[in-house]
Amino acid sequence: MANFTKPTGPQFSVDVYQNEYLPEGGRDVSAIVTVTATGNGAGPAPARVPAQGPADAVPGAPAPAAASGSAAVVLMLDCSGSMEYPATKMRGAREAAAAAIDTLRDGTSFAVVAGTHVAKEVYPGGGRLAVADASTRAQAKEALRALDAGGGTAIGTWLRLADRLLSASDAAIRHGILLTDGRNEHESAEELRAALDACAGRFTCDARGVGTDWEVDEVKGIARALLGTADIVADPAGLADDFTTMMENAMGKEVADVALRLWTPVGVEIVFVKQVAPTVEDLTGRRTEAGPRAGDYPTGSWGDESRDYHVSVRVPQAAVGQEMLAARVSLVVPDPAGGAPTTLSQGLVRAVWTDDMAMSTSINxxxxxxxxxxxxxxxxxxxxxxxxxxxxxxxxxxxxxxxxxxxxxxxxxxxxxxxxxxxxxxxxxxxxxxxxxxxxxxxxxxxxxxxxxxxxxx
The missing domain is CATH 1.20.120.1690 (Four Helix Bundle (Hemerythrin (Met), subunit A))
Structure with a gap:
């Protein structure tokens, strides 16, 4: 794999790990695609040592760098009546939000939303986002002190308000952090799904459940739809640390709307595309067409990190000695002006037919x-x-x-x-x-x- 240095923004690399050898008539090809975003342009990405020879990786163009102040974040806090029982939940939520606000980078746009059976702007209000500095952080934390618990739970309304607030920003990174302590009882599952569908691709969102009275499927569903993380904070005392970590991660994102693009030759079928590290997420059903025999799978926003994807394809049968390109995997970001997307890096998945049983039965x-x-x-x-x-x-x-x-x-x-x-x-x-x-x-x-x-x- 070639490495190169660029002036600004993270550098992306793609490595493909597979056993490309198939027996005569074999059709199923699997590969692990490791995508790594490294540093801020200070130096080349470190080369990985493959456990079994990787297919060629082709370096692409540098990623667009995010300028300071090019992030926008909305905190959505559950303020329903159940947050008062025990009182440590509401207190923990206020403290967690204050800790997250303190973690905001100067110049970041932000807002705070109180969520019940309706969504209300807590700060700054007026359908606007504030710009983080010492003064606005202090004002936001003062507004948090007035929060109290009362009302029901309709999470879809919280997400739609966050979307409206974030859509007013031209920030490259748009992120939500959502906290709930209960079930989504004041809107239907269909209404929540519609809200998630409306917000998907517009911002990412981390979701947290505090206590034990919430639905795991609901919280995980929010994170899955909006390409964020989901977790439990059983003890409200742990909320501040968790919110600080989430905000630090959000502040570390530099490139938004990154997609894994899979191009396959004629006759090749896609079996599945899954993220497998740091979590397992099936992306197969989230494909959007991107031209002849190509499709994009969303991966969200990236900072300095590495993720692994499992790509499985089915190729036409072939005789011993033949070989083919089974798939080309590219990492792409859209052009803000609506032109052709930028390719950040790419790797190749191969198929080679052999009569050597040891080679064709080896598992990567x-x-x-x-x-x-x-x-x-x-x-x-x-x-x-x-x-x-x-x-x-x-x-x-x-x-x-x-x-x-x-x-x-x-x-x-x-x-x-x-x-x-x-x-x-x-x-x-x-x-x-x-x-x-x-x-x-x-x-x-x-x-x-x-x-x-x-x-x-x-």
Whole structure:
């Protein structure tokens, strides 16, 4: 992989890890695509050492750099009546919002929204965004002190107000942070879905549930639709630290609306496209067409970070000795003026047919690892669903398999969460017993974090 230096903005690289060899008649090709955004142009990106020879990676153009002040953030705080029980939730939310405001970079546009069965502007008001400096931070924190709890919960109205506020900004990075403590009881699931559909692609959003009275599927659904993160903060005392971390991450984003573009030759079918690190997210159904035999899969905003994607395609059958380009993977960003998008970097996925059984049956370590991590996430969800429905045998089998996969892959964080739901007899074989009593917060934490993965061991 070639590296290069550019004057400003992060540098992107694409590495492709795969076993390109297929037996005669073989059709299924899998590859792990590692996308890395590095630094602020101070130097070249570090080269990765492949576990098994990567396909060629072609460096592309530098990413457009985000100037200071080119970010806009809206904080959405649940102020429904349940936030007063216990009172530490509302107090924790105010303190968390204040900590997040203190983390804002000077020049960042921002606003605070109070969410109940309606959405209200807390600061600055008038359908505007404030610009962060010492004075506006102090004013915003003063406005937070007046927040109290009362009313219902209609999250779609919060998101739509955030969208209206953010749409008034020309900032490159538009981000929301949403906190809720309860179920979305004052609007239908269809209304929330419509709001998410309207906001998708317009801003990213991190979602947090505080306490244990909220729905995991709702919070994860918000984050999934708006390309953000989801998590639980069971104890309100942890909100300030969590909000500070979220805001620091938001302030670190430099390039928005990045898409993974997949081009395939005639006759090649796309089986799936998934993000597999740092979390498992299936992007297959989020494809938008981008020209003949090309489609874009959204990845959101990027700072200094690395993510892995699993691309699976099905190629036409071919004879031994033949080879073909199975797919070209590019990282692209749109042109603000409406012209052709900028290609940041690209990599190639190949297929080569051989009669060497050792070559064609070898499994690439990255592909094997992330296949296991995706199975781990599925096993946890299926096991928890079975447990909730009273299917103890099914829950034991699935959660046992999850314990086995977590141990084999070195996913210590997930293994620790699983140990709060099952008694582990033998992790290597996946032998477990369901615990008779499980704290609701422990079960919700496991479910919320089930899709978090670990990188391949080097």
């Amino acid at each position: 370590p990255q592909v094997a690892h992330y296949t296991g991590q995706a199975e781990l996430a599925d096993a946890i969800q299926q096991g928890l669903d079975a447990r909730k429905s009273g299917d103890r045998d099914g829950a034991t089998a699935k959660l046992g398999r999850a314990v086995q996969l977590a141990a084999a892959s070195g996913n210590a964080d997930t293994a620790k969460l699983l140990s709060k739901v099952v008694d582990v007899v033998d992790a290597a074989t996946g032998t477990v017993r369901l615990k008779a009593k499980v704290a609701e917060a422990d079960e919700m934490t496991l479910e919320t974090r089930s899709t978090k993965t670990v990188r391949v061991k080097k």
